[in-house]
Amino acid sequence: xxxxxxxxxxxxxLQREVHGxxxxxxxxxxxxxxxxxxxxxxxxxxxxxxxxxxxxxxxxSQEATDAFExxxxxxxxxxxARRREEIIFTRGATEAINLVAHxxxxxxxxxxDEILVSEMEHHANIVPWQLLCEATGAVLKVIPIDERGALxxxxxxxxxxxxxxxxxxxxxxxxxxxxxxxxxIIRLAHAVGAVVLVDGAQAVPHLAVDVTALDCDFYVxxxxxxxxxxxxxxxxxxxxLLEKMPPYQGGGDMISQVTFKKTTYNDLPYKFEAGTPHxxxxxxxxxxxxxxxxxGLEAIAAxxxxxxxxxTQLAEGFEGLKIIGTVPGKASxxxxxxxxxxxxxxxxILDNEGVAIRTGHHCxxxxxxxxxxxxxxxxxxxxxxxxxxVDALFGALRRVEELFLK
Amino acid sequence: xxxLRDLYQEVIFDHNRHxxxxxxxxxxxxxxxxxxxxxxxxxxxxxxxxxxxxxxARFEGSGCAISxxxxxxxxxxxxxxxxxxxxxxxxxxxxxxMGEPTTVDLGKLAVLAGVSEFPARxxxxxxxxxxxxxxxxxxxxxxxxx
Numbered sequence: 001x002x003x004x005x006x007x008x009x010x011x012x013x014l015q016r017e018v019h020g021x022x023x024x025x026x027x028x029x030x031x032x033x034x035x036x037x038x039x040x041x042x043x044x045x046x047x048x049x050x051x052x053x054x055x056x057x058x059x060x061s062q063e064a065t066d067a068f069e070x071x072x073x074x075x076x077x078x079x080x081a082r083r084r085e086e087i088i089f090t091r092g093a094t095e096a097i098n099l100v101a102h103x104x105x106x107x108x109x110x111x112x113d114e115i116l117v118s119e120m121e122h123h124a125n126i127v128p129w130q131l132l133c134e135a136t137g138a139v140l141k142v143i144p145i146d147e148r149g150a151l152x153x154x155x156x157x158x159x160x161x162x163x164x165x166x167x168x169x170x171x172x173x174x175x176x177x178x179x180x181x182x183x184x185i186i187r188l189a190h191a192v193g194a195v196v197l198v199d200g201a202q203a204v205p206h207l208a209v210d211v212t213a214l215d216c217d218f219y220v221x222x223x224x225x226x227x228x229x230x231x232x233x234x235x236x237x238x239x240x241l242l243e244k245m246p247p248y249q250g251g252g253d254m255i256s257q258v259t260f261k262k263t264t265y266n267d268l269p270y271k272f273e274a275g276t277p278h279x280x281x282x283x284x285x286x287x288x289x290x291x292x293x294x295x296g297l298e299a300i301a302a303x304x305x306x307x308x309x310x311x312t313q314l315a316e317g318f319e320g321l322k323i324i325g326t327v328p329g330k331a332s333x334x335x336x337x338x339x340x341x342x343x344x345x346x347x348x349i350l351d352n353e354g355v356a357i358r359t360g361h362h363c364x365x366x367x368x369x370x371x372x373x374x375x376x377x378x379x380x381x382x383x384x385x386x387x388x389x390v391d392a393l394f395g396a397l398r399r400v401e402e403l404f405l406k
Numbered sequence: 407x408x409x410l411r412d413l414y415q416e417v418i419f420d421h422n423r424h425x426x427x428x429x430x431x432x433x434x435x436x437x438x439x440x441x442x443x444x445x446x447x448x449x450x451x452x453x454x455x456x457x458x459x460x461x462x463a464r465f466e467g468s469g470c471a472i473s474x475x476x477x478x479x480x481x482x483x484x485x486x487x488x489x490x491x492x493x494x495x496x497x498x499x500x501x502x503x504m505g506e507p508t509t510v511d512l513g514k515l516a517v518l519a520g521v522s523e524f525p526a527r528x529x530x531x532x533x534x535x536x537x538x539x540x541x542x543x544x545x546x547x548x549x550x551x552x
Contacts (some may be wrong), residue, residue: 342470344445345414348527352410360444374446374468403414404471 002303007295008384010035021354024389029174029202029333029380030358031224034288038228041287042280049283052276054253068279071286072269078289079219079236080210085268086242088235089277093201094124096220096235097168099272100197101128103245104218105166111137114163116194118143118151118180119370120173123363125199129168138165145370149176149325156185164194171203175364175378176325177308177333179207186216195241201225205382206304206331208297211236223281227382228288232281235272242268249274300383304332307381311390318397320405324376332381335362338397341404343375349403350377353396412520413527414471417479422471427481431464439548440467440537442529447473451537453484460484460492465534472518472527477534479515489542496535503531 008014011033016023025033045067051060053068069084076084090096109115115129119142126140133140141159144152160167167189171182186196195217200209204221211219219236223229237245247254247265251274256264265271292300311334315321320339338346347359358378361368368375379393434452441448449467453460463481468474480499484492498510505522521531529551540549 342446342468344447344470344527344530345472348413348524349410361446365443368446374448403410404419 002299004303004384004386008386010037010291011384012036012039014384018354018356019352024353024355024392026379026381026385026389026393027356027358028205028382028385029225029362029378031230032205032227032382033384034229034284035227035291037291038284038287042229042284045280045283050279053279054270064279067283067286068277071282071289074286074289075234078204078209078292079234080212081236082212083239086236086239088237088242088269088272089282090220090233090235091231091278092222092224092233093199093220094222094233096218096233097124097197097199098128099235099248100218100220100237101132103248103272104195104241105129105132105138106135107244107246109136109138109165112163113138113165114141114161115139115166115168116141116143116156116159116164116189117168118170119145119366120149120151120176120178120364121168121170121366122174122199122201123365124201125168125170125197126366129166142366143169145178145367148327149173149178149367150327151180156188160188160192160194162192164189164192167194167196168199169196170199170201171209172200172206172331172333173325173364173367174202174333175362175367175376176327176335177330177380178325178327179203179329179331182216183214186214190215202331202333205292206297206301217241223285223288226285226288227291229278229281229284232278232285234285239268242272245272247271247274251275253277295383301331303383304381304385307385307387307390308332308334310387311379311381311393314390314394318394320401321397324371324373333378334380335376335378337373337376338400341400343377345404346377346397346400349400350393350396353392353399355393355396357393409520413524415517415520417514417517418471418475421475421478425465425474425478427462427464427478429464429466431462434462434464436541436544438537438541438545440533440540440550441548442469442473442533442550442552444552445470445473445530447530447533449473449477449534449537451477451481451534451541453538453541455489455542458488458490460487460489469533470527470530472521472530473533476518476531477537479518480534480538483513483515484538492538492542496539499535500532503528 053065197218200221223232254274324335343359431452436453447469454462501508
């Protein structure tokens with residue numbers, strides 16, 4: 001039995017009001033709210049364990065190191081990676097992609113090599129590759145999407161070729177909700193010797209991920225969309241690839257020995273973790289993973305799917321509303337436009353009713369161009385949302401209608 | 407709580423549905439583009455200025471109700487004004503949407519005063535005016551208020 005009320009009571013922020021009304025938080029694809037266990041884990045770290053890690057001989061340093069490394073083991077288990085050395089902590093999915101583009105990309109690519117991304121990527125999975133192409137002479141190719149917001153059937157097959165060196169693909173689109181067939185894309189890429197980076201930022205709160213079964217080469221996600229803290233994320237990379245890659249940043253912790261003649265680098269994963277990391281964030285991310293396990297990803301996905309189905313049904317009956325992204329099997333995202341009302345006006349009016357949604361281009365401007373809209377309104381659901389909140393969303397949209405379209 | 411009706415007044419809905427001075431201005435001699443990429447608000451402003459007087463002002467583009475109404479009301483207010491008078495209106499309008507006192511007589515533009523209660527929307531109301539500023543200075547780069 002999925003007890004939403006009990007889950008909601010674990011999220012302190014859901015008790016607050018906005019403009020005198022109960023908060024209806026439907027902007028989970030931007031960032032999710034945090035359960036008490038995550039907040040307490042960070043507080044406990046600062047109140048009881050705080051010390052720098054991997055260096056001190058004193059008790060606190062050892063305890064902080066243990067807490068930090070225990071979280072790495074939780075991430076390894078969460079992604080079903082083979083080895084803990086394959087889990088690198090970063091500031092977020094964005095930094096993880098930049099790390100790969102910089103370290104793997106600049107050491108591997110030459111003019112004429114091709115990088116393949118899809119038209120539905122977040123800017124974080126476009127711009128680092130554009131920068132890499134400028135630096136190396138490689139060429140960025142774009143897998144087109146169709147009118148439903150799915151990859152054009154057959155496009156990946158026809159675009160992957162012997163020049164393809166890397167495919168960057170999102171598992172779940174943040175602007176559309178589309179779930180991409182990443183396993184098939186990985187097989188196609190490997191057949192030509194290309195590596196695949198999967199952007200899992202939007203997928204991990206919704207789908208069970210097994211990077212070993214997927215056989216992806218890199219997988220990235222952010223803690224803050226998984227009920228964890230901001231400022232912490234993860235890069236998974238296959239050990240053989242990570243070992244060959246040069247360091248991304250230099251500094252403390254990532255070295256083995258430093259002299260002015262020659263510096264040798266630390267082993268994985270520390271080679272890619274220069275400087276004092278966001279220790280509290282890592283500990284909080286570990287707590288977030290424990291929380292997600294305690295609820296169960298299957299149960300979470302089933303609940304979010306029910307909410308999306310209900311919201312979609314109400315949306316289809318709403319005159320003048322057009323859903324952007326209509327592929328079956330979407331993940332917990334309802335992106336839409338309303339005839340005659342700009343998304344920003346929708347956002348302001350909904351906010352006045354206590355309903356928080358995202359309006360804008362969702363850091364996916366090519367998707368907006370594809371659907372020829374300046375922006376969309378996007379409601380995105382998390383495990384703590386309820387059908388009553390979906391009703392509140394559509395009640396608030398009626399208010400938009402009254403004001404604008406009467 | 408800020409009342410939505412303070413922001414979305416009837417005059418604003420009217421100018422959003424039926425923008426005045428909307429379309430090209432073939433004999434324009436001043437031009438500027440405004441673009442707020444986060445919102446997706448985009449407008450092009452064309453002016454015909456002769457002997458320091460704005461004889462005609464027209465705009466094109468798409469945006470939210472606040473930015474469209476603001477551009478529409480602005481073009482109405484500008485016609486026949488000198489460049490110096492337009493600059494005074496700019497200052498007065500800026501003070502008004504920031505919630506600061508102003509001695510400038512803003513006339514019909516005062517319907518946008520409610521924007522000051524909605525900080526996230528000030529950039530929508532200001533876009534047209536900053537675009538005007540750039541047009542009068544003949545600046546080539548697109549303007550943004552984000």
